[in-house]
Amino acid sequence: MRINHKIMSAKLKDSKISEFSTGKDPFAKARKKGSSRWILAHILHGSNKWFITIIFFTIILSANLSSITYIIIGETISALLNGMTVILGNYIILLFILGITGPLMRIGSRMLIEILAQRLERDARREFFSNLLGKSQSFHDQMKIGELMARVTDDVRMLNFLISPALSLVVESFTYLFIPIFYIILYYPIQLIIEPIFFSISFLILLRSYSKKIGPITGRLRENFGLMTATLSETLSGIEVVKATVQEEKEMKKYLTNAKNYKKAFIERGKLQAKYLPILVLALVITAGFAHSIVLYNYGLINIGQIIAFLGILGLLRFPTNISMFVFSIFRLAGSSAVRLLELMNKKTEIDENKEGKEKVFKGIIKFDKVEFNYPNSKNPVLKNISFEIQSGQTVAIVGTTGSGKTTLTKLISRLYDVSSGRILIDGRDIREYSLQSLRDQISYIEQDVFLFSTTIFDNISFGRVSSLEEVIKVAEQAQAHDFISELPDEYQSKVGERGVQLSGGERQRIAIARAFLSDPRILILDDSTSAIDSNTEDKIQFAIKNILKNRTTMLITHRLSQIRWADLILVLKNGEIVAKGNHEELLKTSEEYRKIFVKKFDIEEDQLLKGVRE
């Protein structure tokens, strides 16, 4: 109880519980404050804030340069009309300089923006990845890998797009929206600002309503495209079933429903973009401005050069107008991407590293004391009232139908999940008192679907502990894996999954056994549910398993009757409860279901089977 209490108070104290951390996490607070705050924290992080300041500065400067250019063009034309050839040369040199510095400056600011955008992508991805590593196994069980991948690549990339082009273009277009007005005030009769001001205001209003609509439509378009891909992939993966059951039509209908929704969204987007009003408003405003300046010309308030410059300055508004049509949907998308990322990162996880916990070398006595377990957010208990004890060096076989909780039971020992109630003791001490490092270091798993990384065989075997080639070969020999590895093209340096290195289930399993040998655990958990077909392999696997069981406390999930037959203790699980417990002879007597396996399998009469036991 004391421990439970300690854990509870730790939870209350801080929600930064994690199984793994890199030591630095500057965005931990911002993550709790919502997506915009989080993005902002990233933008202002470290040297990024200097970048963004410089970017703002250069964008404003280049908007100024553009306006000045047009004013000088106007002056040039006036000079022409008035025949002032002397000044003319100066103006043209000035224009030349402006014409070159403008684009150069823009290149500079674009580069800075890109650095910022790429950094944001890199940092957000790093943060997300390390955060995921710290999440508990129960979290990962619920996640689809495809979904994680979409987050790590697409969603994180949206943050990049948010800076470049979206944010930079928005900043650019807003400066282009207001800087020209400033120059009009400086150089022209004040009344000429009516048109640009009118435009700026109506543009903002129209843009607001446009961007509100375009976001959801773009989202729907993407979503439907995703659905189209998902249904099509599923159909094609199951094509054999589709054909065997003659359901081609049905599958096609499924796909067409999505494809039609996509078309609908596509047309809707087309409509909305066609309806984009700011383009019309700008055209009218430019013409009105033209008319207005002609009137002023009539009164002699401005000259022709100024009219032309004025038109040029108004023309600068085209850029923000056209670009805004596309940029705003990115904001929406990036926003929802950030929300999705945060949603996962902010999910609570229940198991902590417990760095201050006890560290010791285990003898390997395991005791389950009234253990119950249900998955987070689920009411159905997966394990109920599990109690048993294993002595150091013994082997326990766990049998039962899948879904009866066998695998879950073994995962509780290394705290991939924590028990909901009751406790698990190793050497008489609650496992939650040990540090996670110490606990997991001494427990090895050989799982059912052996997972190998697509690196070399050597790397895979030495995954748990850095070792020399000699050591690796030694354990491979013990695991009966050396022979087939030697036959691979590059032996231990062969890459898993490459041509010629397609490993069978039995071979993968032996690599996993070698891996476990190398880490030399006190407690071994072996989910041995694969079956080798050819006889030679089967012998080798059985031999390898026998080797590794020696002198270790072992929990064995197995379908091999031979292993069940010879275990020190057999637990029969059903719907999360132990329905029978004992060795082979005891179970033949007490468990009907257990007996049935042998009867059915070997076509022998029950009496005969029991007779063997009695003798």
Place this chain on the structure above:
Amino acid sequence: MWVGLEAEEYDRKYQDKVLVKRIISYFSPYKKAMLLVIIFLTISSLTMAFQPILTSLIITNLETTPEPLYVIFLIVIIFIFNILGWIINYVRQIYSSRVIGSVVLDIRKDAHKSVVNHDLSFFDKNPLGKIVSRINTDSRDFGETVEMSIEVVSSVVVLILLITVMFTVDVVLTFVLLISLPLFFIAALSFRKFARKMTLQGQRALASVNAYTKESFSGIQIAKTFRREKKVYDDFLAVNNQSYRVNLKRAFLLNAIYPTLGLIQGVVTMLLILIGSSFVIDGFVGVGELVLFIQSINLLFFPLLIIASFWPMFQTGMAASERIFALIDTLPAVVQKNNIVPSKLKGEIEFKNLNFQYDKSKKVFDNFSLKVNPGESIALVGHTGAGKSSIAKLIARFYEFQGGDILVDGKSIKEYDLTEYRKHIGIIPQTPFLWADTVENNIKYGFENASEEDVMNALEISGGSEWIKSLPDGLKTNIRERGSLLSMGQRQLVVFARVLLEDPSILILDEATASVDPFTETKIQEALEKTIEDRTSIIIAHRLWTVRHVDRIVVLDHGKIVEEGNHDELMKRKGTYANLYNTYFRHQSLQYIEDMGKSNE
């Protein structure tokens, strides 16, 4: 692997003429709409191109002898053009997105239809991901190309009109303006080349991030149990930083292009003013006309950009359309000669001098003959590669055979209507495939009208329905992608129930090699016993039990029958089967189990 640039086997090179014709044929149902689009496009381009011309007329007028009425008239016309241009463009865009949307949908429909009707040899050769990307992504790219082509047409109209007018105003200035064109194109195209390379690298870098993530989290449990998160994280940092570097380089390059084009524009503007002003001073041109040139540069900038980037994009789009058409046009290898609809099959199967190969290098069957009587159950036994699975796949007509014949109820299977024929065949594949749907719908798949009672009944027969209750929502539980919520054994039970509901005349069962826990295994065996009763059954055997209980065991070796008979007969003969049995299935014998433990001590 990364970008899918390699050609596929079903790719064919279309002649440009053929390709264009094909594309046009997709647009022909929308002829009227397309015509409208083209007309409106031209009008709206014209209204756009006329504006700088009108502006310059006004300036010229102001400069010389201002006539207020004339100026007002022109201004009003510009206003009208503004509004008209917008409205016409609005209508045009709506029509074009409708047409493009429909054409893309039509193409997708055709491609999907063609793909699902292919036989399995097609899917063996072509990775699924690529087919999906052809149907979905290539069609989208094609649509985008059409959209862009429309833009280009409009740009070209504007361009031609403006240049013509400019020539009439002043030839020299027009030439100055035209200098910018080649510069522009050279810059844009050479960028394009580098950009392509860099983009490819960028995509690859991102793909490695993707692949690494997939691997890390597929193996997360190992990383956790071995406490090697740090290693995984460090490796990730390397991949992530590489992606950062490569993509930054790419971004630098891509971002340089617009300012560079801007630079060209700036230089040309200066040249125009320089030369233009001397012309004005000399009286060759008026200020209004010079203004026309200056304004035109701005107007030309976007159309030029679109045209410059058009050609490579156009090629991409054409290539995309070519890929889809190639997919649509590939003929299935399995072709039926007739369409006899069988009402009910008795289930007599005869292989007659059959020749079959998956590819030219390796013959699977050479002159193979075998007869299966109605209602008989046979087990096929033999090493991997002996041809067991091929027999099953040929009966289901998943592959075309090269010679001889397969007769079902005395008729060649080429004579049947494929859809109707397959309705009488039930197949239980080695790896059970389930849909991301409820248990109930998975069982009903192929037999939609079944009631819940039928479903429960089928489950009951196939090893009991008890386990369904342990699922969160019983029969209505969504079992997720490929049935991942269920165990292997449970998935097999669902497939058994599905086939039972179908009640086929011929049952083909490819036994699973993956082992199932002993409890479920006994259930599957019971289910199997019931399923093969009273129907022709062909079992590709991997298990001891099945072999012993069938009517006849056929031992295959390299596409030839080496032995036939029931279990006892064959064991007595002490031939291949007895040998196979003793090594192959030895591990599942009681003797082996007893010996195993003893040797341990």
